[in-house]
Amino acid sequence: MIEKLQCFGSHARLVGIAAAGARPRRHAAVVLANSGVVHRIGANRISVAVARRLAADGFDTLRFDMSGLGDSSARDDGLAWESSAPLELSEGVDLVTRDYDRPVVLYGNCGGAAKSLWAARRDERVRGLVLTNPPPHPAERELDSSGTDLAERALETVATDLEVLFARGVCAAFVYAEGDEGLDYYDRRLAPRLAGGPADARLDVVRIARSNHTFSPAVARRAALEHIHDWVVGRFGQYDDA
Amino acid sequence: MSDVEPLFFAQAALYGCIHRSSSPATTGAVLIAPLFGELIQHHRAYYVLAEALADAGVPVIRYDHYGTGDSQGDLDDASVGRWVDDVASACQALVARTAVTRVHLIGARLGAAVAVAAAPRIGRAAGIVLWEPVRDGASHLAELLTTHRRVLGVYTDGNGDHGTREVLGFEIGPRLWDELERFDPSVARLSPMVDVSVFATRKTLAKWQAPDGYASWSCEEVQHPRGWLDPEEGMYDVLVPAAVVSGISKWIQARL
Numbered sequence: 001m002i003e004k005l006q007c008f009g010s011h012a013r014l015v016g017i018a019a020a021g022a023r024p025r026r027h028a029a030v031v032l033a034n035s036g037v038v039h040r041i042g043a044n045r046i047s048v049a050v051a052r053r054l055a056a057d058g059f060d061t062l063r064f065d066m067s068g069l070g071d072s073s074a075r076d077d078g079l080a081w082e083s084s085a086p087l088e089l090s091e092g093v094d095l096v097t098r099d100y101d102r103p104v105v106l107y108g109n110c111g112g113a114a115k116s117l118w119a120a121r122r123d124e125r126v127r128g129l130v131l132t133n134p135p136p137h138p139a140e141r142e143l144d145s146s147g148t149d150l151a152e153r154a155l156e157t158v159a160t161d162l163e164v165l166f167a168r169g170v171c172a173a174f175v176y177a178e179g180d181e182g183l184d185y186y187d188r189r190l191a192p193r194l195a196g197g198p199a200d201a202r203l204d205v206v207r208i209a210r211s212n213h214t215f216s217p218a219v220a221r222r223a224a225l226e227h228i229h230d231w232v233v234g235r236f237g238q239y240d241d242a
Numbered sequence: 243m244s245d246v247e248p249l250f251f252a253q254a255a256l257y258g259c260i261h262r263s264s265s266p267a268t269t270g271a272v273l274i275a276p277l278f279g280e281l282i283q284h285h286r287a288y289y290v291l292a293e294a295l296a297d298a299g300v301p302v303i304r305y306d307h308y309g310t311g312d313s314q315g316d317l318d319d320a321s322v323g324r325w326v327d328d329v330a331s332a333c334q335a336l337v338a339r340t341a342v343t344r345v346h347l348i349g350a351r352l353g354a355a356v357a358v359a360a361a362p363r364i365g366r367a368a369g370i371v372l373w374e375p376v377r378d379g380a381s382h383l384a385e386l387l388t389t390h391r392r393v394l395g396v397y398t399d400g401n402g403d404h405g406t407r408e409v410l411g412f413e414i415g416p417r418l419w420d421e422l423e424r425f426d427p428s429v430a431r432l433s434p435m436v437d438v439s440v441f442a443t444r445k446t447l448a449k450w451q452a453p454d455g456y457a458s459w460s461c462e463e464v465q466h467p468r469g470w471l472d473p474e475e476g477m478y479d480v481l482v483p484a485a486v487v488s489g490i491s492k493w494i495q496a497r498l
Binding site: 003005007013015017036037038039040041043044045048069070071073210211212213214215216217218219220221 | 246248249250257259279282285286289310311312314394397398402406408410411412413475476477480
C-alpha cells in the first residue's frame with residue numbers, strides 16, 4: 001500500500017495521509033475525520049485500520065487532522081471549530097476529488113460523526129456517511145426557560161438534516177456500540193421520527209455487541225471494522241473502470 | 243510557530259515530523275513517544291513541546307514507533323528491539339535534514355525506557371529527559387492490565403486468541419508480550435557524561451535514583467492534570483500538561 005503525506009488547507013496547515021487504493025481501484029474515495037480531539041489515527045488506532053482496510057480493497061482514503069488537532073496548526077482566522085470543521089472536511093474532499101469527480105464517503109466517530117454530518121449538508125460531493133456512535137444532540141436533556149422543549153426542536157433539526165441528505169441521494173450507516181448513549185437516542189427518539197421516510201432505504205444501522213464507545217474490545221473493534229468495510233463496498237463498491 | 247515538516251523516513255517505514263528552528267542550530271531533540279493508548283494521549287503534548295523547543299532554537303523530530311500511529315506495520319510485526327532501533331533512525335533523519343550534531347532524547351512513559359535503552363548506541367546523545375518514566379516492560383504491562391480490568395473488564399478479560407493479550411484497546415501478541423516482559427533497560431549503562439533529568443510525580447520519582455558516580459542527574463517533581471494516565475472507558479483524555487512541557491523546554495534550553 002502506498003501512503004503519501006498531504007499538507008493542505010487555506011487557513012491552517014492541515015496534515016494528513018492519503019492512501020492510494022489498491023488495483024483494481026474503486027471509484028469512490030473515503031475521507032476520515034478526527035474523533036473529538038483525538039488525532040487522526042483515532043482511538044485504539046481504529047482510523048488507521050479503517051483507512052488501510054479500505055485502501056487495500058481499492059478505495060483512495062485520506063485521514064487528516066483538522067486545525068488545532070494532531071499535527072495540524074491552529075487556524076489563522078480564529079474561526080470556531082463548529083464552523084471550521086465542515087470547511088476543512090470540504091478541503092479534504094477537494095483533495096480527493098482534485099483529479100476527477102467522484103463520490104466521497106465521510107467517516108467520523110462521535111464528535112467526528114457530528115462534523116461529518118455538518119460537512120455533508122454543505123458539500124454535495126459527499127454521497128455517503130459512516131457515522132460510528134453519533135452522539136445525541138446536546139440539547140437532548142435541556143429545556144429552555146419558557147418551557148419549550150429544546151430537545152424536540154433539536155430532534156427536528158437532526159431529522160430534517162438527515163432527510164435533506166437522503167433526498168439528495170446520500171446513504172448513511174450508523175454503527176453503534178451496544179449501550180452507547182447515541183444508540184439509546186437513536187432507538188428512542190430518532191428512529192421513530194425517521195420511520196416511513198427516505199431513511200428506510202438510505203440508512204443502515206449496525207449494533208456492535210459488548211463494546212464501549214471507542215470499540216476498545218478487540219472483538220468489537222474487528223466487528224465494527226468489518227461492518228464499515230462491507231457497508232462501503234456494498235454501497236460504493238463500483239470500480240473505476242466499471 | 244516553527245516550520246513543521248511531516249515526513250516518512252527509515253525506508254518509508256516510519257512517520258514523523260521535524261520542527262525546524264528559525265536559525266541553524268547544532269543541538270536538537272528526539273521525542274520518543276509512549277506506546278499504546280498513552281501514545282495517543284501524549285500526541286498533542288509532544289506537538290506543543292516540539293513547537294516550544296523549535297521556537298527556542300532547538301530543532302526537533304517526533305515520530306511514531308514502527309507498528310504504531312501512522313508508521314507502517316502493526317503490533318503483530320513490531321518488537322522492542324525495532325523500537326530501540328527506531329530512535330537511531332529518527333536521530334539520523336534529524337541530522338540529515340538540519341545542522342544538528344548533538345541531540346537530547348526525550349521520552350515519556352515506556353518511551354522513556356526506550357530512550358534509556360537507545361542512548362548508549364547514540365553517540366550524539368548529550369542529555370536525556372525521562373517524563374513520568376516507566377522503569378521496565380513487566381511493571382508497565384502489569385499496570386496497564388490492572389487498568390484494563392478496571393475500565394474494560396465488563397467487556398473482555400484481556401485474553402484473546404492464540405495467546406494474544408488486550409490492554410486498553412491494543413492487542414499484543416505473545417512474542418511482543420514476552421519481549422516487553424523481559425525489557426529492563428538499566429540507567430547504570432548510561433554514560434555519566436550524559437545529563438539526565440527526570441520529570442515525574444513524587445510517587446514515580448521515589449523509584450528513580452541516580453546511579454553511583456552519576457553527577458549530572460536531576461529530578462523535578464511535577465503534577466499532571468486530572469485524568470492524566472487515567473483512562474475512562476478505555477480512552478485517555480487528550481491533554482497538554484503545560485507546566486511539564488514548559489519545564490522540559492527550559493531544561494533543554496539551559497543546556498544549549
